[in-house]
Amino acid sequence: MKQAAYVAVDWGTSSFRLWLVDRASNVLGERRSHEGMVAAGKPGFAAVLQSHMDAVGAAHELPVIVCGMAGARQGWVEAGYVDTPAPLAAILRHAVVVPGQDRDIRILPGIAQRDRAAPDVMRGEETQLLGALGIDAAGEAVVCLPGTHSKWVRVNGGTVERFATFMTGELFDAVSRETILSHAVSGADDAVDIDAFESAVTASFDAPALAANLLFQVRSGQLLYGGTPSAAREKISGTLIGLELAAGLAGEMPGTGITLVASGRLQMLYQLAFDTVSVPVRSIGAEDAVRRGLAMAAQSIWNA
Amino acid sequence: MKQAAYVAVDWGTSSFRLWLVDRASNVLGERRSHEGMVAAGKPGFAAVLQSHMDAVGAAHELPVIVCGMAGARQGWVEAGYVDTPAPLAAILRHAVVVPGQDRDIRILPGIAQRDRAAPDVMRGEETQLLGALGIDAAGEAVVCLPGTHSKWVRVNGGTVERFATFMTGELFDAVSRETILSHAVSGADDAVDIDAFESAVTASFDAPALAANLLFQVRSGQLLYGGTPSAAREKISGTLIGLELAAGLAGEMPGTGITLVASGRLQMLYQLAFDTVSVPVRSIGAEDAVRRGLAMAAQSIWNA
Numbered sequence: 001m002k003q004a005a006y007v008a009v010d011w012g013t014s015s016f017r018l019w020l021v022d023r024a025s026n027v028l029g030e031r032r033s034h035e036g037m038v039a040a041g042k043p044g045f046a047a048v049l050q051s052h053m054d055a056v057g058a059a060h061e062l063p064v065i066v067c068g069m070a071g072a073r074q075g076w077v078e079a080g081y082v083d084t085p086a087p088l089a090a091i092l093r094h095a096v097v098v099p100g101q102d103r104d105i106r107i108l109p110g111i112a113q114r115d116r117a118a119p120d121v122m123r124g125e126e127t128q129l130l131g132a133l134g135i136d137a138a139g140e141a142v143v144c145l146p147g148t149h150s151k152w153v154r155v156n157g158g159t160v161e162r163f164a165t166f167m168t169g170e171l172f173d174a175v176s177r178e179t180i181l182s183h184a185v186s187g188a189d190d191a192v193d194i195d196a197f198e199s200a201v202t203a204s205f206d207a208p209a210l211a212a213n214l215l216f217q218v219r220s221g222q223l224l225y226g227g228t229p230s231a232a233r234e235k236i237s238g239t240l241i242g243l244e245l246a247a248g249l250a251g252e253m254p255g256t257g258i259t260l261v262a263s264g265r266l267q268m269l270y271q272l273a274f275d276t277v278s279v280p281v282r283s284i285g286a287e288d289a290v291r292r293g294l295a296m297a298a299q300s301i302w303n304a
Numbered sequence: 305m306k307q308a309a310y311v312a313v314d315w316g317t318s319s320f321r322l323w324l325v326d327r328a329s330n331v332l333g334e335r336r337s338h339e340g341m342v343a344a345g346k347p348g349f350a351a352v353l354q355s356h357m358d359a360v361g362a363a364h365e366l367p368v369i370v371c372g373m374a375g376a377r378q379g380w381v382e383a384g385y386v387d388t389p390a391p392l393a394a395i396l397r398h399a400v401v402v403p404g405q406d407r408d409i410r411i412l413p414g415i416a417q418r419d420r421a422a423p424d425v426m427r428g429e430e431t432q433l434l435g436a437l438g439i440d441a442a443g444e445a446v447v448c449l450p451g452t453h454s455k456w457v458r459v460n461g462g463t464v465e466r467f468a469t470f471m472t473g474e475l476f477d478a479v480s481r482e483t484i485l486s487h488a489v490s491g492a493d494d495a496v497d498i499d500a501f502e503s504a505v506t507a508s509f510d511a512p513a514l515a516a517n518l519l520f521q522v523r524s525g526q527l528l529y530g531g532t533p534s535a536a537r538e539k540i541s542g543t544l545i546g547l548e549l550a551a552g553l554a555g556e557m558p559g560t561g562i563t564l565v566a567s568g569r570l571q572m573l574y575q576l577a578f579d580t581v582s583v584p585v586r587s588i589g590a591e592d593a594v595r596r597g598l599a600m601a602a603q604s605i606w607n608a
Contacts, residue, residue: 112528119525149484149520165524166516167483174478179471180453209512209550212470216453220469221423224416246513 004028005304006063007053008294011070012036012124013148016048017287020056023304025295029056037069045076046101063104065298067290068124071096071107081112081121086160088130088137092300108297111160120165124290125151129160131292132261132284135300140254145261145286146241146270148173152248166244169266175215176236184222185236188229192265194272196231200238201245201276208246214239241273249279257281261289308332309608310367311357312598315374316340316428317452320352321591324360327608329599333360341373349380350405367408369602371594372428375400375411385416385425390464392434392441396604412601415464424469428594429455433464435596436565436588439604444558449565449590450545450574452477456552470548473570479519480540488526489540492533496569498576500535504542505549505580512550518543545577553583561585565593 005023009016014036020029031052040048049064071079079096095106110123125145133141137158145151148169154161176185204211218235221227249258257280262270267283274281298304309327313320318340324333335356344352353368375383383400399410414427429449437445441462449455452473458465480489508515522539525531553562561584566574571587578585602608 113524114528116525116529119521119528121524121527164514164517165520167479167520168516170483171479171516171519174482175471175475178478178482179474207551208515209547209554210468211512211515212454212472212475212544212548213468213551215475216469216471217423220417220425221420223425224418224423225420240516243513244516247511247517250513 002026002028004058004062006065006298006302007058008291008298009049009064009066009068009070010124010127010290010294011040011066011068011075013069014038016040016052018049018052018056019291019294020053020058021295021298027291029058031055037072037075040070040076041074045070049105061103063106063298063302063304065095065106065108065294065301067108067127067294067297071109072123077107079107079109081110082126084111084113084115084160084162086111086126088126088133088155088158088160089135091126091130092135092297095297095301104302106297106301111163113163118162118164120163122151122153122163122165125153126160127293127297128261128286128289129153129155129293130296131289131294132259133158135296139256141256141259142248142251142253143259143261144248144270146266147262150244154251164247166247168240168244172237172240175240176233181215181218181232181236184218184232185229188233191230192268193228193231193234196227197234197238197269197272198276200235201242201273204239204242205246205277208243211239211243237269238273241269245273245277245279249277253279259284262286306330306332308362308366310369310602310606311362312595312602313353313368313370313372313374314428314431314594314598315344315370315372315379317373318342320344320356322353322356322360323595323598324357324362324366325599325602331595333362335359341376341379344374344380345378349374353409365407367410367602367606367608369399369410369412369598369605371412371431371598371601375413376427381411383411383413385414386430388415388417388464388466390415390430392430392437392459392462392464393439395430395434396439396601399601399605408606410601410605415467417467422468424467426455426457426467426469429457430464431597431601432565432590432593433457433459433597434600435593435598436563437462439600443560445560445563446552446555446557447563447565448552448574450570451566454548458555468551470551472544472548476541476544479544480537485519485522485536485540488522488536489533492537495534496572497532497535497538500531501538501542501573501576502580504539505546505577508543508546509550509581512547515543515547541573542577545573549577549581549583553581557583563588566590
C-alpha cells in the first residue's frame with residue numbers, strides 16, 4: 001500500500017479542496033467542500049482541516065501545505081505577499097508556518113503588485129502558475145486564469161513581471177442575478193448557445209466602451225425580438241469575457257499565444273472566446289495546475 | 305384661487321411622482337412615493353393614483369396624463385412604442401386611454417429602436433426629451449439622460465434618430481452592493497471625493513477595455529494603500545460613468561456639445577465627468593423636463 005507523504009489544500013474564498021498525496025505525487029484521497037475562508041471562520045480553520053483529514057484517513061502528524069485565501073488577513077494566518085517582479089521560486093521560500101500546531105502546516109504567500117497606477121493582488125493563482133509553468137520556466141508567457149476574479153499574468157524566465165485582475169466572474173453573477181437581466185436569464189438550461197456567445201464576444205471585443213450598452217441589449221433584444229434564457233446568459237457572459245480579452249490581449253503577446261489555466265465550463269467558454277478572436281491557446285487544467293504547484297512546494301520544503 | 309386643469313404623473317419602475325397643475329402650468333400640489341410600477345401592482349394602479357390625488361385634493365374627474373413604466377407590458381396598460389426615427393410630436397398622438405375609468409387617463413408611449421444590431425427601448429425619457437428640447441426642436445442635439453438605465457439620444461429636427469441605453473446606474477448598485485467591493489464602500493459618507501471620481505473617469509474613458517480591472521483596483525488599491533469608503537465609491541462610479549462617456553462621445557458631436565438632462569447628485573457627477581473630459585454641457589433639470597413634457601401632452605390632448 002502506498003504511504004501518504006503530505007496533505008495539499010487549496011483553500012479559496014468559498015471553496016475547500018484537499019488531497020492526500022504520496023512521495024510520487026499520487027493522489028491517495030481527495031475532499032472538496034464549500035468550507036472556504038468565509039465559512040471556515042466559524043468552526044475554525046484547524047477544525048475544518050482536521051475533519052477532512054479524518055475523512056480521508058490522513059495521519060494527524062502529516063505535514064500540510066496550503067495555498068489561497070486561508071493566507072489572507074481575514075483568513076487563518078496572514079501569509080503576506082511576494083512583490084512583483086516575483087520569481088515563482090520565491091513563493092516557496094516565503095511559506096508561513098501556522099503557529100501553535102502540533103504538526104507542520106504552511107501557507108504559501110500571494111503576490112502583490114505595489115504600483116499606485118495599477119495596484120493588484122493574487123492569492124492562490126501564484127500556485128496555479130507554479131504548477132502550470134514550472135519553477136524555472138524559460139521564456140515569456142502570458143497566462144489567463146479565468147474565474148470570479150480573472151487574472152492575466154505576464155511571466156518571464158520564471159518571474160511574474162506584471163498582472164491584472166478582472167472582476168469578470170463576479171460581474172457575471174451580479175449582473176445576471178441582481179439586475180433587470182435576471183428576468184432575461186431566468187430558466188436557462190445547461191446547454192451553451194454558442195452563436196449568442198460568440199457574437200457577444202466579438203461585439204464587446206471590437207467596441208469595449210459599449211459594454212454597459214451591450215448588456216442592456218440583452219434585455220431590449222429579448223423584449224423586441226424574443227430569445228431564449230440561455231442565449232441571454234451567453235450574451236452577458238460573452239460581453240464580459242470579450243471586454244476582458246480586449247484588455248488582456250492589448251499588450252504585446254508572445255509568439256506562443258496564451259496559456260489558459262482553467263477547468264470545466266470556464267475552460268470551454270474561454271477557449272471558445274479565444275477561438276472567436278483567433279488567438280491560439282495552450283490549455284492547462286486549473287485543478288491539475290494547483291495540485292502540481294502544491295506538490296512543488298511540498299517537495300521544496302520537506303523534500304516530500 | 306387657481307383652478308387645477310389636469311394631473312401629471314411620472315410613473316417609473318420604482319418611483320411615482322404626481323403634480324396637480326393649472327392651465328398656466330403652475331404646480332398646485334405635488335406627491336412623490338416609492339409606489340413605482342413594481343410596488344403598484346399589488347394595490348393596483350388606479351388605487352395608488354387615487355390615493356395621491358386625494359392627498360393633493362384633486363377633483364376625481366380631472367384628466368390624468370401619465371408617462372413611464374406604467375405603460376409597460378407589466379404595467380397598468382401597455383402603451384406600446386413609437387419606432388425610430390420617432391418625431392417627438394408622435395408621442396403625443398399615440399397616448400393610450402386607460403379603459404374602464406370614469407375619467408380621462410392617458411399613458412404616453414415609449415420609443416423603440418427596432419434594429420437587430422442595436423435593439424433598444426425607452427419609456428419615460430421620451431417625455432423628458434420633449435420637455436427638454438420642445439416639440440419642434442430645430443437642429444441637432446445629443447442628449448444624455450443619466451440614471452439606472454442611462455440613455456444617449458441623437459435628436460435631429462425634433463425627431464429621435466437613434467439612441468442607446470447604458471446600464472450604468474444599475475451596474476453601480478449591483479457592483480457596490482453585491483460584489484467584494486461592498487466592503488470597500490461600506491460606511492461611505494455623503495461628501496463626494498472629487499479627485500477619486502475624476503481620476504477614475506479619466507482612466508476608464510481613456511482605456512474602456514480595462515473597466516473590469518479598474519473596478520478590482522478599487523479593492524486592491526485599498527488593500528495595499530488604504531483609502532476612504534467614499535473614495536472607493538467614487539472610483540466605482542467614475543469608472544462606470546467614464547466607460548459610458550467613452551461610448552456616448554465616440555460618435556460625431558454637434559458643435560453645441562451635450563445636453564444633459566439630470567438632477568441632484570447625478571447631475572453633479574455627470575457634469576463633473578463631462579468637465580473632466582473637456583466636453584461642454586448644457587444642463588437641464590430632469591424633473592423640470594418631465595413636467596414640461598407632460599404639460600405639452602396635456603396641452604396637445606385636452607388643450608389644458
